[in-house]
Amino acid sequence: MDANPRLNHNLTTIVRQMDPTPEGLPLQLWCFTADVRWGPYEDTMSDIFDHLLTIAPEFGLEVFESPTGKDVITAMEHANLGVVGK
Numbered sequence: 214m215d216a217n218p219r220l221n222h223n224l225t226t227i228v229r230q231m232d233p234t235p236e237g238l239p240l241q242l243w244c245f246t247a248d249v250r251w252g253p254y255e256d257t258m259s260d261i262f263d264h265l266l267t268i269a270p271e272f273g274l275e276v277f278e279s280p281t282g283k284d285v286i287t288a289m290e291h292a293n294l295g296v297v298g299k
Contacts, residue, residue: 219246219253220244220246224245226244227241227242227244244261
């Protein structure tokens with residue numbers, strides 16, 4: 214993240230592993246943008262997470278999010294199991 218000119222490098226930047234859970238190993242990202250306006254802040258955060266999601270497989274990592282009931286129903290519908298729910 215030091216190479217990103219949109220971050221404020223005079224303030225704390227932390228990337229650390231949190232305690233493992235049954236779902237995986239959470240990561241905490243803590244940094245400050247150089248521009249305090251909302252739009253540029255959101256663009257910077259989006260770019261950081263896009264990069265993390267793209268590079269994770271290069272390290273053999275998978276991003277995980279617990280599915281919701283709607284996710285399960287949608288998956289079953291796509292599998293043509295005849296489950297309908299909305």
